[in-house]
Amino acid sequence: MNDDVRPIRVRYELQNVLETAMRGIFKAGFSFILTTLLLILSFSSTILAQPLEDEKKENSINYSNNPVVAVTEGQPILLDDLKNAQIHELMMRLYQMQKSLLKQKVIKSLVETHPELKSDDNPQITQKDVEEFYHDEPGIKDLGSLEQLQGQIRNYLEKMQGQGYMRNLEARYQMALDNGWVVDYFTPPNDFRLKASIGSAVLWFKEQSDQVRRVFVMEYSDFLCPFCKKVQGTLNDLRKKYADTVQFGYRHFPLHEEARGLSEAVECARDQGRFWQFQSLVFLDARRIQQNKMELIRNARRAGVRDIPTFERCLDSGKYQKRVQSDLEEGLSLGIQGTPTFIIGTYNHSTSTINGEMFSGAVDPSKFINLIEKYLNHSEE
Secondary structure, three states: OOOOHHHHHHHHHHHHHHHHHHHHHHHOOHHHHHHHHHHHHHHHHHHHHHHHHHHHHHHOOOOOOOOEEEEEOOEEEEHHHHOOHHHHHHHHHHHHHHHHHHHHHHHHHHOOOOHHHOOOOOOOOOHHHHHHHHHHOOOOHHHOOHHHHHHHHHHHHHHHHHHHHHHHHHHHHHHHHHOOOOOOOOOOOOOOOEEEEOOOOEEOOOOEOOEOOOEEEEEEEOOOOHHHHHHHHHHHHHHHHOOOOEEEEEEEOOOOOOHHHHHHHHHHHHOOOOHHHHHHHHHHOHHHHOOOHHHHHHHHHHOOOOOHHHHHHHHHHOOOHHHHHHHHHHHHHHOOOOOOEEEEEEEEOOOOEEEEEEEEOOOOHHHHHHHHHHHHHHHHO
8 A cells, every 4th residue: 555545544443433432422322432442553553553564564584485477367477487407407596606605795895893704805816835846746846847847736735725715714703693683684596306217327326126226316427527537536435335225337428529439339348237337447548449440449458348340349339329429308398407417316217317407517525425414314314
């Protein structure tokens, strides 16, 4: 209601009540007058209090990370209705950037009243720091001269310094939260869960009817991707840690045209039960192995492929071109844009699907562990 109209309406209604009361004075005795006056007081306090209640509601915090963005014929459309895997990943990156800025802003606003939140500013990396690292760090000199390596050394030192700053910022922000100096309403985007088919993926563990793994980690990789190579050690550790509860699978996503031949060769080794052995060798030295057919054959032997003539016929015929292309197309349909990309979620054995979340990059092992534990706990509910 318009703020200028409300007082006029209140005065008009009070006037009507007062006139009723005056008529009652002559028609009834003292008890009616008293009752009428009490009604007046009650009625007026209710009406006059309404603006105060409205003001309180306006000033209250009303935040949602899934707001209504449109209404069509009475049906709301929520922000989460506009998501797909790519948008969710971008939203998560934006959230992380904004969360970092929030922490910096909070600490800056509190540091004067709470000196314990102060921290020494990060000093600039100097040429002296670069030279000391070059001379003191074992093995660095074997990689080249100071002139050749100083740019890489500086970048490394700045990265390490930045990570230290973020850990320090997180500790100070947590102190502010613990002491009640700040209340944090900023929450991450809601989970976006996609349903992905296991399809032709090769599985790390053999499926056994008496051992049901409740969570699945699906990898989409390119053999010529350096980050795909880097993450293999983390995956091997996870397979040991979750040997009884988590299944791991691999599908091809060859962004590099040259990687397609490697993917097909690994599938040919799969025919003879040597997929993972050959896959490991390819990741170790993919550039050299993909140079010619003789390198492929030599490493197939190293991987334990026994029937080399059959392996060669498989390569020459392009037997698995369609399988590799199918993996790529299905990955694109899920929203995969780069490698490595992982889908972690609940494993539905009956439908051979994963219901979970997707992320990209050679991330810290804790990212994998947190998501695996989340879905292991979810599957027990």
